Amino acid sequence: MTLYDLAFGPFAEFGFMRRALVGCLALALGSGPIGTFLVIRRMSLMGDALSHAVLPGAALGFMIGGLSLPAMSLGGVAAGLAVAFLSGLVTRLTPLREDASFAAFYLISLALGVLLVSTHGNNVDLLHLLFGSILAIDNAALVLIGAIATLSLLSLAVIYRPLVVECFDPGFLRAMDGRGGLVHTLFLALVVLNLVAGFQALGTLMAVGLMMLPAAAARFWVRQLWSLSAVSSALGFGSGFLGLLLSYHLDLPSGPSIVLVAGLAYFASVLFGPRDSLRALYSGAGSRRREAA
Amino acid sequence: MSGALDNAVVLHDVTLAYDGHPAVHHLSGEFARGSLTAIVGPNGSGKSTLMKGMVGLLRPANGVVKAAGLGGSKIAYLPQHAEIETRFPISVIQIVLLGHWRRIGWGRPVSRALREGAQRALAAVSLEGFEQWPVETLSAGQLQRVLFARLIVQDAELILLDEPLAGVDECTSEHLLGLIVSWHREGRTVAAVLHDLDQVRAYFPETLLLARERVAWGPTREVLMPQNLRRARRMSEAWSGEAEHRRPVSAARPATPTPHPNPLPAPALTLPRSPGREGWGQSEEREGPA
Numbered sequence: 001m002t003l004y005d006l007a008f009g010p011f012a013e014f015g016f017m018r019r020a021l022v023g024c025l026a027l028a029l030g031s032g033p034i035g036t037f038l039v040i041r042r043m044s045l046m047g048d049a050l051s052h053a054v055l056p057g058a059a060l061g062f063m064i065g066g067l068s069l070p071a072m073s074l075g076g077v078a079a080g081l082a083v084a085f086l087s088g089l090v091t092r093l094t095p096l097r098e099d100a101s102f103a104a105f106y107l108i109s110l111a112l113g114v115l116l117v118s119t120h121g122n123n124v125d126l127l128h129l130l131f132g133s134i135l136a137i138d139n140a141a142l143v144l145i146g147a148i149a150t151l152s153l154l155s156l157a158v159i160y161r162p163l164v165v166e167c168f169d170p171g172f173l174r175a176m177d178g179r180g181g182l183v184h185t186l187f188l189a190l191v192v193l194n195l196v197a198g199f200q201a202l203g204t205l206m207a208v209g210l211m212m213l214p215a216a217a218a219r220f221w222v223r224q225l226w227s228l229s230a231v232s233s234a235l236g237f238g239s240g241f242l243g244l245l246l247s248y249h250l251d252l253p254s255g256p257s258i259v260l261v262a263g264l265a266y267f268a269s270v271l272f273g274p275r276d277s278l279r280a281l282y283s284g285a286g287s288r289r290r291e292a293a
Numbered sequence: 294m295s296g297a298l299d300n301a302v303v304l305h306d307v308t309l310a311y312d313g314h315p316a317v318h319h320l321s322g323e324f325a326r327g328s329l330t331a332i333v334g335p336n337g338s339g340k341s342t343l344m345k346g347m348v349g350l351l352r353p354a355n356g357v358v359k360a361a362g363l364g365g366s367k368i369a370y371l372p373q374h375a376e377i378e379t380r381f382p383i384s385v386i387q388i389v390l391l392g393h394w395r396r397i398g399w400g401r402p403v404s405r406a407l408r409e410g411a412q413r414a415l416a417a418v419s420l421e422g423f424e425q426w427p428v429e430t431l432s433a434g435q436l437q438r439v440l441f442a443r444l445i446v447q448d449a450e451l452i453l454l455d456e457p458l459a460g461v462d463e464c465t466s467e468h469l470l471g472l473i474v475s476w477h478r479e480g481r482t483v484a485a486v487l488h489d490l491d492q493v494r495a496y497f498p499e500t501l502l503l504a505r506e507r508v509a510w511g512p513t514r515e516v517l518m519p520q521n522l523r524r525a526r527r528m529s530e531a532w533s534g535e536a537e538h539r540r541p542v543s544a545a546r547p548a549t550p551t552p553h554p555n556p557l558p559a560p561a562l563t564l565p566r567s568p569g570r571e572g573w574g575q576s577e578e579r580e581g582p583a
Binding site: 159164168169 | 368370372375376377381382383391394395397398399400
């Protein structure tokens with residue numbers, strides 16, 4: 001078996017592998033910039049919380065419509081938005097901090113979701129929902145993921161400037177523009193949408209992986225917002241490609257495979273990236289750059 | 294300036310509360326158009342809360358704040374320790390350009406004229422050539438100057454500054470005070486929360502001495518009389534159960550009022566804030582225990 005066969009054979013041979021690969025590309029395009037903003041806003045854990053929050057909605061959709069994509073996606077979006085909204089409400093009305101109220105709601109959602117699936121489905125269904133399956137990416141799923149990626153990029157283009165100000169100096173946006181809260185809400189909605197796009201391939205537990213890990217890794221390579229987003233998307237797609245191959249050849253679930261490859265990229269970046277990585281900090285190059293700054 | 298009304302801001306029986314705890318009680322008075330006012334008072338006396346009330350970030354629990362003839366667009370506000378994410382990848386010129394927010398909003402392009410305005414503002418704070426510097430490389434004093442450049446670009450009629458000189462070095466302090474005075478000369482209305490009474494006496498014609506309620510408001514010389522300062526201090530002891538810290542973790546959230554008066558003797562409260570400068574504590578010390 002040649003390297004070509006190993007790397008491209010599965011995609012040439014099987015339609016579901018091609019669809020999964022295209023799905024990963026669309027996911028990476030949307031998740032790259034979204035993840036970059038999540039990391040910069042120190043909202044990584046919130047992304048995690050929202051990804052778990054999608055589960056009970058997807059489970060409800062599963063109970064009603066079986067393994068039906070529209071039902072599970074709609075349920076996931078509804079549950080994710082509900083948790084985002086309720087956590088925001090609790091944060092605004094009580095002294096509880098936003099991360100704590102998100103954690104509370106996601107734990108409740110996760111428990112509820114697992115309970116729903118385990119009482120109304122079987123273990124295979126549960127595993128599928130939690131960890132995803134490349135086989136699930138049919139043409140309908142592909143259209144959904146592509147539509148979400150398109151919508152995300154277009155929406156980001158519209159809210160880019162206020163979103164940047166909201167990250168950099170939220171007080172200024174509040175004082176200058178009454179719509180700061182709207183920007184935050186829209187952004188959270190985009191996070192939920194991308195998580196729902198991701199859970200078909202990656203499962204609800206892993207959906208956030210393709211969002212956070214490439215974005216965290218990109219920080220060790222570049223510094224500008226646009227380049228961070230681009231590198232995140234590239235790393236995300238690369239992880240998808242390699243992860244799918246691993247999943248195919250070794251018969252592993254696709255979600256954990258993809259996320260583990262992204263994790264390897266993250267470790268490699270922490271160790272060897274050109275900016276602020278351990279190598280850069282301890283080889284002298286980093287300290288020279290700091291002095292220059 | 295329109296000149297149609299004499300007062301930029303009128304406060305009528307204003308009570309402002311944080312988390313249900315009133316921080317400013319029944320405050321009435323006015324900031325005359327074109328006035329330059331220092332707002333001073335012990336920590337937790339409601340200075341930051343008053344600023345937020347005037348900007349409209351906090352709705353009064355009672356009373357009316359009237360920013361006469363001023364739309365929201367004419368007010369520029371620099372919060373205390375601006376909650377700025379200093380690791381965000383944004384350059385100095387981009388920060389200053391945000392001062393044009395009313396003109397550029399979410400999506401309008403930045404014209405050459407606006408960019409030149411931002412560059413002039415950077416020159417006014419002596420930061421020419423820093424345009425492309427990322428914010429994370431700036432010192433605290435440089436960042437504060439960049440934020441002042443943004444205030445210049447905002448071109449507001451009413452400028453509210455909450456502890457604009459906290460954490461900046463002496464030289465930057467002088468520079469920023471010079472800018473504040475120049476805004477006053479241009480006819481803008483400026484109010485600033487300050488701690489250093491020497492600076493207040495040197496630069497600010499008007500002073501509001503606040504201790505949750507109005508202690509004195511008028512010409513600085515009359516307001517900063519020893520008896521007024523002592524009165525403000527006594528009032529602060531009534532709400533502060535613990536020794537005053539010169540640098541509160543968050544002055545925006547005043548200490549929770551406690552029912553019992555401060556058991557510590559007054560001199561124990563008078564830690565000098567910065568040697569060689571008269572601050573709250575030292576002026577009290579000089580005048581003896583209250």
